[in-house]
Amino acid sequence: MVVAERKPIEEILAMVADFKKVLLVGCKGCVTVCCAGGTKEVGILASALRIARKKAGNPLEVVEHTLERQCDPEYVDQLGPMLQENGFDAVLSMACSVGPQFIAKKYPIQVFPMLNTTFIGGALEHGVWAEFCQSCGNCIIHNFGGLCPIARCSKSLMNGPCGGSANKQCEVSPEIDCIWHLIYDRMVELGQVEKLRNVFPIKDWSTSRDGGPRKIVREDLKL
Amino acid sequence: MKAGSNLEKVLTSGHFAVTGELGPPRGASVEAVEKKASYLKGVVDSINVTDNQTSVVRMSSVAVCKLLVDMGLEPNLQMVCRDRNRIAMQSDLLGAYALGIRNVLCLSGDHNKFGDHPQSKNVFDVDSVQLISIVKMLRDEGKMLSGQECEGVAKFFIGAAANPFGDPFEFRVTRLAKKIDAGVDFVQTQCIYNMDKWRKYMHMAHEEGLTEKCYIMAGITPLKSVGMARYMAKFVPGLDVPDYYIERLKGVEKKKQAAEGIKIAVEQIQEMREMPGVAGIHLMAIEWEHKVPEILEAAGLLPRPKVD
Amino acid sequence: MRLDYPPNVRIVNVPCTGRVDMLHLLKAIEDGADGVYVAGCHEGECHFQNGNLKAKRRVAAVKKILEEVGLEPERVEMFHVSASDGPGFAAAARQMTERIRGLGPSPVGPMPDCDFGGSDSEQVALGV
Structure with a gap:
């Protein structure tokens, strides 16, 4: 899933400094799963913003709403009636950065991102997430025991491994596993370590972001 | 001859080669380059010029190599994968050759997180093994990665680094083998202190026949003090400084530690000269370039051979 | 035991402090409470394994949010008082009341819908 985390409240407060009424929109997709922008996080942020602005003697009305997803136009369309009637100064999106962009595309109102969209990853345990994929657009992990050296090295x-691999840790931080050490161990476990002996050819990055923003078209699914 | 550099000549003629290292200045001072180079003049066969080592911005390695060429010294251009994509790499390689540079050392590069610009975007378009194959393609096929024929072929003597002390140890010799397959002619190792592990590594490399396929130069960095030894042991990832050297330095009084460090380096060099498969040493006297002549003299490696 | 504790404390019962949500604490502050504290079991004595430890971490997270919005983090607190420890509960109530008096009324307050009979410190205690 897309893993994100909330921006510092101070940064958000600066964004909304001039507003009196905002619509804070959560998303029930990835950011709910990673506890960054679901109904609950919308409630917490809304409360924090109200507390801050009450304290400042300049109350902010925060209307909370959480959409099924913000990365599909049909759900973003649901904001239409709310935005038409209620005199909002801005929309604050608690989705990954796709959400605010979809809202911005649809409605003539200022939109602010409440989250920093951080990586494609998974939960290592409750409350801990790590990056697993860099969306290079041409998956090669089967060559490396199912582990990705592009995203994780x-x-x-x-x-x-480079010369900085020591005690299974990356030279960048002891918090980072040396993925090449893990790949090596895994290939030994699979009895395929000799496959790592071949020089892996230079990668074609044109399928990655380096080829420009990407698009997938599936004619079979079009309505 | 693949490139005809002095280093290539010394190695292919069977001499025990010596390379030195020069870290470019953090500024535009030609004098700083000339000063460091003057200590190395005539005492080493080729001088590695580091490429923004530890991700700290320094004068361009290509430019410093050119300054060395102009001083009549032979440079060994270090090139890292951190800052250049394949376009910039090939362009710089062609330019380097045009400026008279004949040796290239292909490296991954220290991560930018360590340097003075940790906010920078890194590249890592290709890795060091793949970079070797690019330099080889330019030289042996006269073609760029795109298949484009080169107008004038850049012929380099191709080097790479090896760290026998990184983990996983069992994979280190495999990685060396991959670099040889990719086209490396010579290898310079990370600073060696743990001689037992080094012997084991060389034994494994020899068993695989790798010592026949490329010139392996042992990395030597003299320890200036017990403090430096402790720092290297503790903070430099993938470096292995055994306790017995730390104890030995601790055993002498502070102002004699530098001399003891040099003594250790000389002993190491002497052992390297006897070790099968070791074709030379790469002496990295970090911010201690002026001691290089003294160390090499003591190790009996001066004067350097003249090979035509 | 008929122990006295300050009358400005309003108690919200929960089956286990593991039920306490960050929003419970924040809502109390948002509505003008001068302080909120959670009175949970001693560490290692949770009947539901680790509800009190979860509450402790949530209290810490709310403290961080208060700090971010410029409010004293001391306005929320976690106390470990076992369910049968009446004197401990009263002591926590007094300690928190004194602390909140020291900090003064919340700049977010006053609480709109409750009357503590002219008390100068309004607190909500969430406890077992």
């Missing part, structure tokens, strides 16, 4: 090395 600090240098995206394709031919083994």
Whole structure:
């Protein structure tokens, strides 16, 4: 899933400094799962913003609403009636950065991102998430025991660990596993370590963001 | 001859080679380059010029190599994968050759997080093994990665680094083998202190026949003090400084530690000269370039051979 | 035991402090409470394994939010008082009341819908 985290409240308060009434919109997709922008997080942020502005003697009306998803126009369309009637100064989106962009595309009102969209990843345990994919657009992990050296090696090395690998840790931080050490262990476990002996060829990054913003068209699904 | 550099000549003629290292200044001072280079003149076969080492911005390695060429010294251009994509790499390689540079050392590069611009965007379009294959393609096929024929072929003597002390140890020799497959001619290692592990590594490399396929130069960095030894042991990832060297330095009084450090380096060099498969040493006297002549003299490696 | 504790404390019962949500604490502050504290079991004594430890972490998270919005984080607190410890509960109530008096009324207050009979410190205690 897309993993995100809330921006510092101070930064958000600066964004809304001139407003009296805002619509804070959560998303029930990925950011609900990673506890960054679901109904609950919308409630917490709304409360924090109200507390801050009450304290400042300049109350902010925060209307809370959470959409099924913000990355599909049909759900974003649901904001239409609310925005038409209620005199909002701005929309604050608690989705990944797709959400605010979809809202901005649809409605002539200022939109602010409440989250920093951080990575594609998964939960290591409750409350801990890590990056697993860089969406390079051409998956090669089967060559590496099912582990991704592009996203998970600090240098995206394709031919083994750099000289900084020590005690299974990356030189960048002891918090980062040396993915190449894990790949090596996994290939030994699978009895395929000799596959790592071949020079892995230079990668074609044109399928990645380097080829420009990407689009997928599926004619079979079009309505 | 693949490139005809002095380093290539010394190695192919069977001499025990010596390379030095020069870290470019953090500024535009030509004098700083000339000063460091003057200590290395005539005492080493080739001088590695680091490429924004530890991700700290320094004078361009290509430019410093050119300054060395102009001083009559032979540079070994270090190139890291951190700051350039394949377009910039090939362009810089062609330019370097045009400026008279004949040796290239292909490296991954320290991560930008360590340097003075941790906010920078890194590149890592290709890795060091793949970079070797690019330099080889330019040289042996006269073609760019795109298949474009080069107008004038850049012929480099191709080097790479090896760290026998990184983990996982068992994979280190495999990684060396991959670099050889990619086209490396010579390898310079990370600073060696743990001689037992080094012997084991060389034994494994020899068993695989790798010592026949490329020139392996042992990395030597003299320890200036017990403080430096402790720092290297503790803070430099993938470096292994055994306790017995730390104890040995601790055993002498502070102002004699530098001399003891040099003594250790000389002993190491002497052992390297006897070790099968070791084709030379790469002496990295970090901010201690002026001691290089003294160390090499003591190790009996001066004067350097003249090979035509 | 008929122990006295300050009358300005309004008690909200929960089955276990593991039920306490960050929003419960924030809503109390938002509505003008001068302080909120959670009175949970001693560490290692949770009947539901670790409800009190979860509450403790949530209290810490709310403290951080208060700090971010410029409010004293001391206005929320976690106390460990076992359910049968009447004197401990009263002591926590007094300690928190004194602390809140020291901090003064919340700049967010006053609480709109409750009357503590002219008390100068309004608190909500969430406890077992």
